[in-house]
Amino acid sequence: MAATxxxxxxxxxxxxxxxxxxxxxxxxxDQLVSKSVxxxxxxxxxxxxxxxxxxxxxxxxxxxxxxxNEEASHYQNxxxxxxxxxxxxxxxxxxxxxxxxxxxxxxxxxxxxSYKPIVxxxxxxxxxxxxxxxxxxxxxxxxxxxxxxxxxYFIAPTGHSLKSLDLVTMKKLDSxxxxxxxxxxxxxxxxxxxxxxxxKIMSELVSNGVQIYQFxxxxxxxxxxxxxxxxxxxxxxxxxxxxxxVGNKTVRARQYPWGVxxxxxxxxxxxxxxxxxxxxxxxxxxxxxxxxxxxxxxxxCKLEEMGFKDTDPDSQPFSLQETYxxxxxxxxGDLQRxxxxxxxxxxxxxxETEGELKEKERELHExxxxxxxxxxxxxxKVEEKRRxxxxxxxxxxxxxxxAETLSLSQPLKKDKDKKxxxxxxxxxxxxxxxxxxxxxxxNMEPLNxxxxxxxxxxxxxxxxxxxxxxxxx
Amino acid sequence: CNRNDKQYVGFxxxxxxVHRKSxxxxxxxxxxxxxxxxxxxxxxxxxxxLTDLYKDRKLLNAEERINQTVEITKHTVDIxxxxxxxxxxxxxxxxxxxxxxxxxxxxxxxxxxDQQFEQYFRDExxxxxxNILDNRxxxxxxxxPPFGHGLRPVDVEFMKALxxxxxxxxxxxxxxxxxxxxxxxxxxxxxDEIEHFGIKVYQFPECDSDEEEEFKQMDKELKECTPFxxxxxxxxxxxxxxxxxxxxxxxxxxxxxxxxxxxxxxxxxxxxxxxxxxxxxxxxxxxxxxxxxxxxxxxxxxxxxDNRTDSxxxxxxxxxxxxxxxxxxxxxxxxxxxNHH
Numbered sequence: 177m178a179a180t181x182x183x184x185x186x187x188x189x190x191x192x193x194x195x196x197x198x199x200x201x202x203x204x205x206d207q208l209v210s211k212s213v214x215x216x217x218x219x220x221x222x223x224x225x226x227x228x229x230x231x232x233x234x235x236x237x238x239x240x241x242x243x244x245n246e247e248a249s250h251y252q253n254x255x256x257x258x259x260x261x262x263x264x265x266x267x268x269x270x271x272x273x274x275x276x277x278x279x280x281x282x283x284x285x286x287x288x289x290s291y292k293p294i295v296x297x298x299x300x301x302x303x304x305x306x307x308x309x310x311x312x313x314x315x316x317x318x319x320x321x322x323x324x325x326x327x328x329y330f331i332a333p334t335g336h337s338l339k340s341l342d343l344v345t346m347k348k349l350d351s352x353x354x355x356x357x358x359x360x361x362x363x364x365x366x367x368x369x370x371x372x373x374x375x376k377i378m379s380e381l382v383s384n385g386v387q388i389y390q391f392x393x394x395x396x397x398x399x400x401x402x403x404x405x406x407x408x409x410x411x412x413x414x415x416x417x418x419x420x421x422v423g424n425k426t427v428r429a430r431q432y433p434w435g436v437x438x439x440x441x442x443x444x445x446x447x448x449x450x451x452x453x454x455x456x457x458x459x460x461x462x463x464x465x466x467x468x469x470x471x472x473x474x475x476x477c478k479l480e481e482m483g484f485k486d487t488d489p490d491s492q493p494f495s496l497q498e499t500y501x502x503x504x505x506x507x508x509g510d511l512q513r514x515x516x517x518x519x520x521x522x523x524x525x526x527x528e529t530e531g532e533l534k535e536k537e538r539e540l541h542e543x544x545x546x547x548x549x550x551x552x553x554x555x556x557k558v559e560e561k562r563r564x565x566x567x568x569x570x571x572x573x574x575x576x577x578x579a580e581t582l583s584l585s586q587p588l589k590k591d592k593d594k595k596x597x598x599x600x601x602x603x604x605x606x607x608x609x610x611x612x613x614x615x616x617x618x619n620m621e622p623l624n625x626x627x628x629x630x631x632x633x634x635x636x637x638x639x640x641x642x643x644x645x646x647x648x649x
Numbered sequence: 650c651n652r653n654d655k656q657y658v659g660f661x662x663x664x665x666x667v668h669r670k671s672x673x674x675x676x677x678x679x680x681x682x683x684x685x686x687x688x689x690x691x692x693x694x695x696x697x698x699l700t701d702l703y704k705d706r707k708l709l710n711a712e713e714r715i716n717q718t719v720e721i722t723k724h725t726v727d728i729x730x731x732x733x734x735x736x737x738x739x740x741x742x743x744x745x746x747x748x749x750x751x752x753x754x755x756x757x758x759x760x761x762x763d764q765q766f767e768q769y770f771r772d773e774x775x776x777x778x779x780n781i782l783d784n785r786x787x788x789x790x791x792x793x794p795p796f797g798h799g800l801r802p803v804d805v806e807f808m809k810a811l812x813x814x815x816x817x818x819x820x821x822x823x824x825x826x827x828x829x830x831x832x833x834x835x836x837x838x839x840x841d842e843i844e845h846f847g848i849k850v851y852q853f854p855e856c857d858s859d860e861e862e863e864f865k866q867m868d869k870e871l872k873e874c875t876p877f878x879x880x881x882x883x884x885x886x887x888x889x890x891x892x893x894x895x896x897x898x899x900x901x902x903x904x905x906x907x908x909x910x911x912x913x914x915x916x917x918x919x920x921x922x923x924x925x926x927x928x929x930x931x932x933x934x935x936x937x938x939x940x941x942x943x944x945x946x947x948x949x950x951x952x953x954x955d956n957r958t959d960s961x962x963x964x965x966x967x968x969x970x971x972x973x974x975x976x977x978x979x980x981x982x983x984x985x986x987x988n989h990h
Contacts, residue, residue: 227801228797248798249798250800285751285752285754285803286750287749287751288750332794336708337711338711339711339714340714340717340747340749341749343715344749363825363826364823366896366898367897380711383712384711430828431828432825432828432829432903433909433910434825434902434903435902436901437898437900438900443899444900
C-alpha cells in the first residue's frame with residue numbers, strides 16, 4: 177500500500193468507542209519493552225575533538241568503566257576513525273556500545289581535509305544499512321546497526337569562541353548526524369568566563385546555520401527537563417576516573433593544589449546534565465532521530481541519485497519494485513552493450529596486432545634472405561681466393577720440385593758453378609738463384625753456346641730450355 | 650696604616666658609574682608572544698607587567714578566522730620603577746595557527762624578525778650612529794596548549810623556524826587545567842620532544858662557581874622547571890585575607906603568584922629580574938651576529954665572482970658593486986701580483 181492510499185481512509189470519520197471492561201491491550205508497551213530487552217540495545221557514539229582533549233576520559237567517566245585505550249600521538253598524517261565495540265550490561269539490559277574515536281583530528285598543519293574521513297565514515301554506515309534494506313533476503317532485526325546515533329563535538333576551552341576548524345567541521349556534519357557540542361576540560365574556565373563563552377559559541381553556531389541536536393520537548397513527561405537543558409548547551413564537562421576523598425565520601429574528582437573539582441557536582445561542571453540527557457532520558461530519541469531523519473535524508477538523496485522518483489510523469493505512484501526492475505533491465509542492457517563494445521574493441525585490437533606481427537615476420541624473413549645471400553657471396557669469394565691460393569701453392573710446389581730435381585742431377589758442377597755464380601754476382605749483380613737455375617737448365621739440355629753467360633743472352637737457347645717454356649722464371 | 654688604602658686607585662666605583670649612566674639612559678626591551686588564540690597570552694603579559702595593554706582589542710569570530718592571515722602588532726609602553734625607565738615593546742602575532750590551513754603561518758613572524766635585524770644592520774653601518782633604534786626582538790614567549798599530549802606539528806615547525814633567530818622561551822599555558830602530576834608529565838614530554846626534534850630554546854647561562862650557594866640552588870631549580878607552566882589573570886581576588894591576582898573557581902582560588910600553583914613567579918623573575926639583560930646580550934651577540942655574518946657572506950660571494958681573492962669586507966652594505974671601480978681595482982691587483990712575481 178503506497179503512501180497516497182492512506183488518504184482514502186483518513187477522510188472517513190474515526191469513532192471513539194468505550195470499553196465495557198478491561199480488555200488488556202494496555203500491556204502492549206510492556207510487551208514491546210520485554211521484546212526489546214531480550215533483543216538488546218545498540219548505541220553508537222562518535223567523539224570528535226583534538227588529540228588529548230579528553231575524549232577517552234569522558235567516555236570512561238560516562239559509562240563508569242575503563243575502556244582500553246592507548247594515548248594517541250600528535251603526528252598522524254591525517255585523520256582516521258577508530259571504532260570499538262563493547263558489550264555492557266546494567267540490570268537485565270544489554271547494550272552493544274560502539275565508540276568511534278577520531279584519531280589525529282586537529283593535529284595537521286593543513287586541516288582543510290580533516291572533516292572528510294568523518295563524513296565518509298558516517299555515510300558508509302548509512303550505505304551499509306541501505307544495502308541491507310534493499311536486499312531481497314534481509315534480516316534487519318538481526319542486523320548490527322552501526323549508524324552513528326550521536327556525535328559529541330569537543331570544543332577546546334579557549335574562552336573566546338569556536339575555532340575555525342570547529343565551525344567548518346560542524347557545518348559538514350550537522351545534516352548527517354545528531355551533534356551535541358561540549359566544552360572539554362572545563363575546569364580551566366571560571367564561571368563568568370564560561371557564561372560568556374557559551375553564549376558566544378551558541379550565537380556563532382546560529383549565525384552560521386549549524387543545526388545541533390535539540391532535546392525533544394513534545395513528550396510531556398520530559399518537556400520540562402529537556403527544555404531547561406537546551407538552555408545549558410554547550411555542556412561544560414570535566415572527566416575523571418580517579419577518586420578523591422571529599423568529606424566522608426569518595427567521589428570521582430580532579431585534585432588541584434587549590435581545590436578539588438568534583439565531576440558529579442553540578443555547581444562544578446555540567447557532567448551530570450550530559451549524562452542525564454545523553455543516556456538516561458534521550459538515548460532512544462537519538463536512535464529514532466538518526467533513523468527517521470538523518471538516515472531517511474541519506475536514503476532519499478542516494479536513491480534520487482540513482483534515478484528513482486516517487487511519482488512518474490503521469491502522477492501515478494511508482495512502485496519501488498517496478499522501478500527497480502526497470503533500472504535493473506536498463507543496467508543489464510547497458511552492461512551487455514558495454515561488453516559488446518569491449519569485445520569488438522578486443523577483436524579489432526587483435527587483428528591489428530596480428531597484422532603488425534605478420535608485417536614484422538615478413539621483414540625478418542627478407543632480412544634473413546638478404547643475409548643468406550650475403551653469406552653465400554662471401555663464401556664464393558672465399559672459395560675463389562682459396563682456389564687461387566691453391567693454384568699458387570701448386571705452382572710453387574712444382575717449381576720447387578723442378579728446382580730440386582735439377583740440383584740433384586748435377587751435383588759436380590755445383591762448386592764450379594758456385595764460384596762462377598759468385599764471380600758473376602760480383603761482376604754484374606744478377607740474382608744468384610736465377611742464374612743457378614739457368615745453369616741447371618743449361619746442363620739439362622744441350623746448348624749451342626759455349627759459356628753460360630752467352631747461353632743466357634742467347635734467346636734460342638732459352639727457348640729450348642724446358643724450364644723457361646714452363647714459365648718457371 | 651693599611652697598605653690597601655695607599656694602593657687604592659678607585660676604579661672599584663666603576664659598577665656604580667655604570668649603574669648611574671644606565672639609569673639615566675634607560676632600558677628597552679622587545680618581547681614577542683606567539684601561540685594560538687585563546688591560550689592566555691594577553692592575560693599573561695598583563696600579569697607580568699601589571700598593566701592592561703589590551704584594553705580595546707577586537708577578537709575575530711570563528712568564521713572570520715577560517716582563512717585568517719597572521720598579523721604583527723606592536724604595543725609600546727614606557728614604564729618606570731624606582732627611577733629606572735623601561736621602554737617595553739610587546740610584539741603580538743594574532744592569527745597564528747588559527748586558520749584551517751596553517752601552512753607556513755610562521756613566515757610573517759620570521760620575516761618581521763629579519764626585518765628588524767636588517768634595519769639595525771643598516772643603521773649600524775651608517776654614518777650617523779647616534780640614535781640607533783633597537784627594535785630587535787629580544788625574547789619570544791611561545792605558548793604551548795596544555796590540552797594535548799605534548800608538542801604538536803605546528804609547535805615543532807614554528808620553533809624550528811625561529812630558534813636560530815630569536816631566544817625562544819616555551820611556556821605551558823593555562824596550567825590550571827593540569828594537576829601537579831599531569832604538569833610534571835607534560836613538562837618531561839615537552840623537554841624530550843624539544844631535544845628529539847633538535848630545537849634550540851633559550852638556555853640559562855651557567856652561574857659562576859663563586860656565587861652563593863643559595864643562588865646556585867635557585868638557578869638549578871629554575872633550570873629543572875622548564876618549560877614553565879603558567880597561569881595569568883586580569884582580576885584581583887581575595888584569598889587568605891589578602892588581595893592577589895587570581896582566578897576564582899567554585900572549588901577554590903588559583904593564585905597567580907603562588908609558587909605551588911604555577912611557575913608564574915619563576916617566569917617573571919627570570920624574564921625581568923635576572924635574565925632580561927642576558928636575553929638582550931644573546932640576541933646581540935649570537936642571533937644578530939649570525940644574521941650579520943650570513944648577510945655579509947652572501948654579499949661577498951656575489952663579489953667573489955669577479956675572481957677577487959681576499960676581498961676586503963665592505964664597510965657599507967653595497968646593493969650592487971660599482972663596475973668601474975671593480976675593474977680598476979682588479980687591474981691594479983694584477984699589476985701588483987705581476988710586480989711581486
